[in-house]
Amino acid sequence: MDYNVNSEGYYGEFGGAYIPEILYGNVKNLRERYLEIMADPEFRAEFDNLLRDYVGRPTPLYYASRLSVKYGAHIYLKREDLNHTGAHKINNTIGQILLARRMGKSRIIAETGAGQHGVATATVCALKGMECIVYMGETDIARQRLNVQKMEMLGAEVRPVTSGNKTLKDATNEAIRDWCCNPSDTHYIIGSTVGPHPYPDMVARFQSVISAEIKKQLMRQEGREYPDYLMACVGGGSNCAGTFYHYLDDMRVKLVASEAAGLGVDSGETAATIHLGKRGIIHGSRTFVMQDEDGQITEPYSVSAGLDYPGIGPMHANLAVTGRTRVVAVTDEEALDAAMELTRLEGIIPAIESAHALGALGKMEFHPEEVVVLTLSGRGDKDMETFVEYFNKTRQSGS
Ligand SMILES: *Cc1c(COP(=O)(O)O)cnc(C)c1O
Numbered sequence: 001m002d003y004n005v006n007s008e009g010y011y012g013e014f015g016g017a018y019i020p021e022i023l024y025g026n027v028k029n030l031r032e033r034y035l036e037i038m039a040d041p042e043f044r045a046e047f048d049n050l051l052r053d054y055v056g057r058p059t060p061l062y063y064a065s066r067l068s069v070k071y072g073a074h075i076y077l078k079r080e081d082l083n084h085t086g087a088h089k090i091n092n093t094i095g096q097i098l099l100a101r102r103m104g105k106s107r108i109i110a111e112t113g114a115g116q117h118g119v120a121t122a123t124v125c126a127l128k129g130m131e132c133i134v135y136m137g138e139t140d141i142a143r144q145r146l147n148v149q150k151m152e153m154l155g156a157e158v159r160p161v162t163s164g165n166k167t168l169k170d171a172t173n174e175a176i177r178d179w180c181c182n183p184s185d186t187h188y189i190i191g192s193t194v195g196p197h198p199y200p201d202m203v204a205r206f207q208s209v210i211s212a213e214i215k216k217q218l219m220r221q222e223g224r225e226y227p228d229y230l231m232a233c234v235g236g237g238s239n240c241a242g243t244f245y246h247y248l249d250d251m252r253v254k255l256v257a258s259e260a261a262g263l264g265v266d267s268g269e270t271a272a273t274i275h276l277g278k279r280g281i282i283h284g285s286r287t288f289v290m291q292d293e294d295g296q297i298t299e300p301y302s303v304s305a306g307l308d309y310p311g312i313g314p315m316h317a318n319l320a321v322t323g324r325t326r327v328v329a330v331t332d333e334e335a336l337d338a339a340m341e342l343t344r345l346e347g348i349i350p351a352i353e354s355a356h357a358l359g360a361l362g363k364m365e366f367h368p369e370e371v372v373v374l375t376l377s378g379r380g381d382k383d384m385e386t387f388v389e390y391f392n393k394t395r396q397s398g399s
Contacts, residue, residue, distance in 0.1 A: 001322060001324075002249075003248040003249065003315075003318065003319060003322070003324055004201075004248065005197070005198075005200065005201040005315070008197075009031070009196075009197025009198060009201070010197075010314070011200075011314045011315045011317070011318035011319075012317075012318040012321065012322065013279075013286070013318070013321075014285070014286055014287050014288075014314035014315075014317040014318045015197055015200060015285055015286060015287070015314035015315075015318075016196070016197060016284075016285060016286050016314075017031075017196035017197045017284055017285075018196065018281050018284050018285065018286065019196050019284045020180060022180045022183065023176075023179060023180055023183065023196075025183060026179065026183045027196055027197075027198075029103070030103070030198055030202075031197065031198045033103060034099065034198050034202050037099055037102050037103070038095075038099070038202075038205060040102075043098060043099075043102065046098055047094065047095055047098055050094050050098075051091065051094065051209060054084060054094070054127070055083050055084045055090050055091065055094065056082060056083055056084055057083070057091075057209065057213070058213045058216075058217070059078065059079045059080055059082050059083060059210075059213065060079045060082065060217075061076050061077070061078055061079070061213070061214060061217035061218065061221060061373070062076060062077045062079055063075075063076055063221065064076065064077050064345070064346050066345040066346060067341075067342065067345050067346055067361075070341075070345060071361050071362070071364070071366060071372075072366050072367075072368050073228075073229075073366035073367070073368065073369075073370045073371070073372050074222070074369070074370065074371045074372065075361075075372045075374060076218075076221070076227070076371070076372065076373045076374070077346075077348070077373075077374055077375075077376045078210060078213075078214055078243065078373055078374070078375040078376060079376055080210065080239060080375060080376055080377050080378060081348070081350065081351065081354065081376045081377070081378050081379035081380075082379075084123070085116075085119055085120050085123055086116070086351075086378050086379045086381065086382070087116055087120070087239075087351065087377055087378030087379070088207060088210065088238065088239040088242065088375075088377050088378065089116055089117050089120040089191060089238070089378075090120045090123065090124070091206055091207050091209055091210070091242070092120075092189075092191065092203050092206045092207055092238060093117070093120040093121050093123070093124045093189055093191075094124055094206075095202075095205075095206035096124075096187070096189045096202075096206070097124040097125065097127070097128050097130065097189070099187075099202075100130070100187035100189070101128065101130075103187065105185060105186060105187040106130065106131065106185050107130070107131045107133070107182065107185050107186045107187070108121065108125050108130050108131065108132045108133070108186070108187055108188075108189055109132075109133045109134075109135070109175050109178050109179060109182075109186055109187075109188050109189070110132070110133075110134050110135070110175065110188070110189045110190075110191065111134070111135050111136075111168065111171040111172040111174070111175040111190070111191065112134055112135070112136050112140070112147075112168070112171060112191065113136075113137075113140055113167060113168030113171065113305050113306065113308060113309070114140065114144055114147065114304075114305030114306050114382065115136065115140065115144040115146075115147025115148060115150075115151065115382075116147065116191075116306060116378065116382070117191030117192075118134040118136060118147060118151050118156070118158070119147050119150050119151055119154070120191070121134060121156070121189050121191070122134060122150070122151040122154035122155065122156035123154055125154070125155065125156060126154045126155050132154075132155065132156040132157065133156065133157045133159060133178070134151055134156050134157070134158050134159065135159050135161050135171040135172075135174040135175045135178070136148070136158055136159070136160065136161060136171050137160075137161045137164075137165065137166035137167040137168065137170050137171050138160045138161065138162050138166040139165065139166040139167050140166070140167055140168070140171070140305065141158065141160055143305075144305070144382075146382065147382065159174070161173075161174045165299050167299075167308065168305075168308060168309055169282075169297065169309070169310055172283050173283075175188060176188070176283065176284075190203065191203075191236070191238070192235060192236025192237060192238040192309075192313060193207075193236055193237040193238045193241045193313035193314075193315055193316075194236040194237070194282075194283055194285060194287075194309075194311060194312075194313050194314075195283050195284050195285060196283075196284030196285060197285075199284075200237075200241075200285065200313050200314055200315055203238050203241070204238070204241040204242065204245055204313075204315060205245075206242075207238050207239065207241055207242025207245070208241075208242050208245035208246060209242065210239070210242035210243050210245070210375060211230075211242060211243055211244065211245045211246040211247060212245075212246055214227075214230075214243070214246075214373055215246055218371070218373070222371055224371075226247060226250055226252055226253050227253060227371040227372060227373040228252070228253065228254060228366075228370040228371050228372065229253070229254045229255075229256060229364070229366070229370065229371070229372040229373070230243050230244055230247060230253055230254070230255050230256065230372075230373050230374075230375075231243075231256040231257075231258070231357050231360060231361075231372065231373070231374040231375070232244070232256075232257060232258070232357050232374070232375040232377065233257075233258045233259075233260075233307060233330075233353050233354060233356040233357040233375075233377060234257045234258065234259050234274075234307070234312065234313075234316055234327075235260075235304075235306050235307040235308075235309050235353060236309055236311070236312065236313050237257075237312060237313030237315060237316040238313070239375055239377040240257050240316065240375070241313065241315055241316070242375075243373075243375040244319075244325075248319075248324070254326070255319065255324060255325040255326070256325065256326050256327075256328060256360055256364070257274075257316060257319070257320070257325045257326070257327050257328070258327075258328050258329075258330045258356040258357045258359065258360045259271065259272045259273060259274055259275065259307070259312070259327060259328070259329055259330070259356070260272065260300075260302035260303075260304055260307035260308070260329075260330065260332075260335070260356055261275075261302075261329035261330055261331045261332075261334075262300075262301040262302045262303070262331065262332060263301070263331065263332060264331055265329050269301040270300065270301060270302070270329075271290070271300035271301060271302040271307055271308050271309065271310070272329040273288050273289065273290050273300070273309070273310065273311060273312040274288055274312055274316065274317065274320045274327045275327065275329050276288070276290055278290070278291050280295060280297075282297065282310065282311035283311065285311070285313075285314050286314065287311055287312055287313065287314045287317045288311065288312050288317045288320075289310060289311050290310040290311075291310075297310050298310065302332065303332035303335065303336065303352060303386060304332075304335065304351075304352040304353045304355075304356065304383075306351070306352075306353040306378075307353050307356060328360040328363055330356040330359035330360055331359075334356075334359040334362070335352060335355040335356045335358070335359045336352070336355065336386075336387070336390045336391075337359070338355045338356075338358035338359040338361070338362075339352060339355035339358070339380065339383075339387060340387075340391065341358070342355070342358055343380075348376070349379065349380035349381070349387075350376055350378070350379065350380050351376075351377060351378035351379055351380050351382065351383060352380065352383040352386060352387075353377055353378060354375070354376045354377045354378055354380075355380075357374050357375065357376075357377070358374065361374070
């Protein structure tokens with residue numbers, strides 16, 4: 001079976017490019033040029049140099065010995081939390097800013113939820129001296145002050161979005177609207193493996209540096225280039241796609257994706273898009289979408305703003321229906337407890353998104369000799385308020 005994208009932009013029945021006519025030219029131009037630009041040796045050299053000297057790659061593959069004892073397997077953490085700006089998102093924004101310049105664009109727009117992708121985009125725009133406009137829901141602006149301040153210090157304009165729930169989905173709609181009005185000079189840097197083809201494939205390729213490094217590092221550290229398990233969290237799916245990318249066709253490797261269950265898959269307060277499993281179209285792509293009987297998109301909920309998205313990248317929809325991945329739903333509480341556990345066992349405070357990948361460890365049955373690689377997509381600085389509030393509450397309730 002082929003788990004990668006086909007020439008029409010589909011992963012099985014998922015993907016494609018469902019876009020308004022005014023964007024055809026832009027998306028077609030991108031589709032026709034992205035592979036050629038990414039294969040260009042000069043592009044590769046600039047991308048690789050920036051990943052090394054600016055982002056700080058390769059990120060370590062860290063053998064987590066106390067976590068390994070706890071779960072009875074050889075557990076390695078792929079340390080995307082050590083990247084510049086604190087997460088994997090910069091791998092993609094570096095790639096796309098270089099691509100935008102080669103396509104002659106002068107203006108960059110982006111959407112952001114928690115602000116991580118907005119900060120990563122504002123960062124590369126400062127680096128390359130490009131105009132940067134970030135759409136962000138008013139609700140998110142209120143709860144993510146620090147990231148808003150960072151974007152502004154980096155020279156980006158943060159445009160508040162007041163439609164809908166005033167969160168990520170609405171910010172994405174607004175960014176698409178902007179792109180429709182400014183198709184010729186503007187490149188839209190999408191932050192995950194979502195959107196119309198070629199975005200899911202392009203973002204997966206930029207993030208695939210994660211699995212390229214894992215292969216080399218495992219060879220050195222374990223004497224074989226494949227693990228028994230790969231684990232990652234899924235919001236739109238970019239850190240997970242990057243983690244799986246070079247192993248998609250290697251059936252020796254079991255793939256495990258964690259989605260955010262919020263208060264529980266059936267609670268109505270959840271972001272477990274794959275578990276709920278309704279097919280639809282969101283932001284230009286056919287995939288699983290959280291929606292009601294009338295096809296109206298329903299509001300997702302997760303303690304983690306980075307996983308709080310009512311869709312899922314089309315690659316992951318296909319990997320799930322073909323049975324290639326096991327998809328695990330991890331609740332707020334399970335993730336928060338896993339974050340504390342990693343902190344106390346290894347001295348690493350993870351992002352609340354990454355803690356959803358950690359929260360799946362307890363649901364697995366490993367053999368002691370098995371090798372597990374889990375991607376720690378980001379660091380937890382941005383989540384300190386959430387952690388403090390939760391752990392104060394659990395202490396008071398005596399649990
Ligand atoms: C944005 C974010 C995610 C979710 O996005 P994906 O595209 O699914 O990777 C996960 N972890 C961190 C730290 C993030 O900032």
